[in-house]
Amino acid sequence: MSEHLDPLETGRRFDDGGAFIFNTPTTPPAVWGTGHDVLWAEGEALMIYGGSGVGKSTLAGQLVRALILNDGDVLGYPVAPATGRVLYLAMDRPRQLARSLRRQFHPMHREAISERLVIWQGPPPEDLAVDTWMLSQLCREAGASHVVVDSLKDAAVGLSDDKVGAGYNRARQAALSNGVQVVELHHQVKQRTDGPKGIDAVYGSTWLTAGTGSVIHLDGAPGDAVVKFRHLKQPAETVGPFDVIHDPATGLSEVLDTADPVKLAAAAGQITVAEFAHVLFNTEAPSRNEVEKARRKLDAQVKAGRLEVQERPSETGGKAAKVYAAPSR
Structure with missing residues (x-):
């Protein structure tokens, strides 16, 4: 014991x-x-x-x-x-x-x-x-x-x-x-x-x-x-x-409760319509209607002067992609 x-x-x-x-x-x-x-x-x-x-x-x-x-x-x-x-x-x-x-x-x-x-x-x-x-x-x-x-x-x-x-x-x-x-x-x-x-x-x-x-x-x-x-x-x-x-x-x-395109563009450097639609609607494959809604939101920020439209060169030599970014200073 x-x-x-x-x-x-x-x-x-x-x-x-x-x-x-x-x-x-x-x-x-x-x-x-x-x-x-x-x-x-x-x-x-x-x-x-x-x-x-x-x-x-x-x-x-x-x-x-x-x-x-x-x-x-x-x-x-x-x-x-x-x-x-x-x-x-x-x-x-x-x-x-x-x-x-x-x-x-x-x-x-x-x-x-x-x-x-x-x-x-x-x-x-x-x-x-x-x-x-x-x-x-x-x-x-x-x-x-x-x-x-x-x-x-x-x-x-x-x-x-x-x-x-x-x-x-x-x-x-x-x-x-x-x-x-x-x-x-x-x-x-x-x-x-x-x-x-x-x-x-x-x-x-x-x-x-x-x-x-x-x-x-x-x-x-x-x-x-x-x-x-x-x-x-x-x-x-x-x-x-x-x-x-x-x-x-x-x-x-x-x-990110609601996708803010200005914050997204600032964080990523630039963002496409498809990328914003993916976040906005939480889907890997946004519909045509969802893409257009995303485009309108981005264009509204461009009109307000919070974003500007730029072009991202194609990696394959094709047509440049349209992207949205913070305004250049």
Whole structure:
């Protein structure tokens, strides 16, 4: 029979069962969200996944800005300010991330950023799925209340292996149990028409998504100005789906409730009638009537001076395409 040791001697932490059950709110407090619309719950990891170039780091940067500056919503939902520093594990193309973040801040914010944002560039000191306390240790050394893991493929090697997935989840849960709020950026499997869909399209072991409280999918092609936002795993109610438009100049994103041709043209550089009809009517194959409605909306913006008509040279040597763009200055 094993000897029962005094917890005070071992330093092990136990929680009172009554407090654990009855002090936990029925609706989780939100790091990002409001009421029952919780995109990122306290004490539960958020994963943002999608293909390359769909705006994962852009969205993460806006969350970082809101956490450290407390100066606005992200996609229309409030973000609770960080109580400590934000640690950003910039393991995937850190220089590109720096350029992305620079769009989202002003030089006047430099002092606040230096005080509240800590960056780790490159791979972690140890594989986080092997040394499952390393993530917590990095957060403790940085004085971080929040951590951005960008991206999971750089945090642990061999994510398709369940042992690796379970090891990383152990690291994630250790950080959460120490009071650190965790957001992760991750990739999807190579898309095929007969391939996995939804949350099953997240690359790697099932333990990666099983251990999260919230999973968001940004669906689109690399460089798309407009991507689909899908909330595939929720701590409370489902948010969306909706279209999100990324502004390449400011690095900010917003929900596109009604297709705004001026914003679309500014985000994409230029837009054709067919491209606008696709967004306006949410269809891959707009009808002739829908195309004409889209054309009239674009032409109205030209008449108002908010857009101008240009020509896009044909890549095959044929007739140039008519496009709409922001007026030349």
